[in-house]
Amino acid sequence: MADYRKMWESLGMDLETHDQLCEVLPQAFGDVFLSQENRPEAMDYYNFVIAEIHGVRPQELIKAQEEGKKVFGTFCVYVPDELIFAANAIATGLCGGSQFWVPGGEKVLPTNTCPLIKASVGARLDRTCPFFRIADMYIGETTCDGKKKAWEILGEDVPVHVMDLPQMKREKDIKAWAEEIKELKKVIEEFTGNKVTAESLNESIKLINNKRKALSRLYECRKADKVPISGRDALVISQIAFYDDPARFTQMTNKLCDELEQRIKDGVSVVKEGTKRILLTGTPLAVPNWKLHNIIETSGAVVVCEEMCTGTRYFENLVDETKTTVDEQIDALANRYMGINCACFTPNTGRIDDIIRLAKEYKVDGVIDVNLKFCSLYDVEGYTVERALKEAGIPVMGIETDYTDNDAEQLRTRIGAFIEMIGTK
Ligand code: SF4
Numbered sequence: 001m002a003d004y005r006k007m008w009e010s011l012g013m014d015l016e017t018h019d020q021l022c023e024v025l026p027q028a029f030g031d032v033f034l035s036q037e038n039r040p041e042a043m044d045y046y047n048f049v050i051a052e053i054h055g056v057r058p059q060e061l062i063k064a065q066e067e068g069k070k071v072f073g074t075f076c077v078y079v080p081d082e083l084i085f086a087a088n089a090i091a092t093g094l095c096g097g098s099q100f101w102v103p104g105g106e107k108v109l110p111t112n113t114c115p116l117i118k119a120s121v122g123a124r125l126d127r128t129c130p131f132f133r134i135a136d137m138y139i140g141e142t143t144c145d146g147k148k149k150a151w152e153i154l155g156e157d158v159p160v161h162v163m164d165l166p167q168m169k170r171e172k173d174i175k176a177w178a179e180e181i182k183e184l185k186k187v188i189e190e191f192t193g194n195k196v197t198a199e200s201l202n203e204s205i206k207l208i209n210n211k212r213k214a215l216s217r218l219y220e221c222r223k224a225d226k227v228p229i230s231g232r233d234a235l236v237i238s239q240i241a242f243y244d245d246p247a248r249f250t251q252m253t254n255k256l257c258d259e260l261e262q263r264i265k266d267g268v269s270v271v272k273e274g275t276k277r278i279l280l281t282g283t284p285l286a287v288p289n290w291k292l293h294n295i296i297e298t299s300g301a302v303v304v305c306e307e308m309c310t311g312t313r314y315f316e317n318l319v320d321e322t323k324t325t326v327d328e329q330i331d332a333l334a335n336r337y338m339g340i341n342c343a344c345f346t347p348n349t350g351r352i353d354d355i356i357r358l359a360k361e362y363k364v365d366g367v368i369d370v371n372l373k374f375c376s377l378y379d380v381e382g383y384t385v386e387r388a389l390k391e392a393g394i395p396v397m398g399i400e401t402d403y404t405d406n407d408a409e410q411l412r413t414r415i416g417a418f419i420e421m422i423g424t425k
């Protein structure tokens with residue numbers, strides 16, 4: 001990585017602690033990604049983004065701030081990035097996926113909080129992530145209890161606006177979400193000093209839809225019998241989608257898809273014939289959480305799809321681009337976002353339907369339902385997920401894990417046995 005120390009210093013970061021993170025990340029990336037054979041050439045771009053993860057994009061965000069733009073940090077796929085870009089501001093994902101940040105979160109949160117929340121709070125309070133320092137305002141949401149309370153703690157350190165996400169999907173709930181989006185628009189307009197117009201919103205709806213289309217194209221490639229890209233590579237692309245410049249990300253992902261589509265035509269696969277195909281479902285895998293994909297793909301299987309927020313929940317369904325007034329556009333946003341099926345909703349049968357549909361579309365041999373430790377929402381829903389899959393005759397295994405490596409060997413044994421089992425079905 002180039003030398004960004006001056007920039008990190010100016011962000012008030014704890015350089016000494018941050019150095020420790022910078023030391024371990026390249027090694028981890030090398031072990032998990034660069035060791036793979038026959039990777040698509042277009043992965044070079046994403047390799048570069050990860051190698052410079054705390055450098056290049058933060059530098060761009062700071063430059064944008066110097067030019068008068070505001071940066072908003074988000075933590076959930078229900079927050080409509082479209083509104084932020086429509087106000088000539090920038091949205092960046094802030095979810096923490098490293099154990100490195102967890103102890104910092106545990107200083108203020110109970111240990112039995114999900115690692116995603118602990119890492120996100122720790123990254124801010126310990127001053128060890130430039131993105132968390134750069135964001136001028138955080139946008140939280142009332143999805144799960146842990147997050148709801150975490151916003152109060154973060155709100156003492158940085159401006160936080162919380163969106164009240166309904167937990168059911170009745171007509172009145174979709175209307176209520178549209179009202180929340182209107183409220184967010186007001187907040188963003190006041191904070192940035194820029195008006196969101198029908199024109200600017202139309203443009204940003206297209207911008208984010210294009211990103212969704214590129215990701216959808218990538219996932220379409222993963223349905224092929226000859227798998228043109230590993231699950232690890234697809235995952236890191238999904239993770240990068242949360243904070244990269246959306247137009248550039250779309251361009252680079254479409255370029256990668258050109259290569260993948262050519263690979264499919266040429267019958268090129270990253271795995272040998274007969275490799276078992278796995279669908280991962282469950283809680284999100286924030287960057288740099290690559291643990292499960294790495295274990296699965298070094299145990300003789302390949303991940304072909306993620307029914308996760310770092311996966312299909314992020315890009316499926318587009319926002320209607322034909323609306324011409326801001327009110328109509330906001331309704332279109334509310335409709336699209338309320339179509340996401342997160343376990344914080346009740347009932348959440350749409351998610352079960354999604355999982356069965358994806359298992360068929362991606363022709364999977366088995367499903368691994370992943371739960372981040374202490375996420376009771378996905379843990380409880382795991383019962384329904386597993387039952388539905390069993391009824392559909394699709395092998396399923398539920399696992400619970402966190403960001404540490406303490407359970408890696410145990411997981412390797414269990415996952416290895418599952419892969420072997422589905423091989424003999
Ligand atoms: S799992 Fe639910 S709460 Fe978490 S990011 Fe996804 S949609 Fe948001």
Ligand code: SF4
Binds near residue numbers: 116143145147374378
């Ligand atoms: S994984 Fe579960 S507990 Fe953690 S932030 Fe998401 S919904 Fe909340």
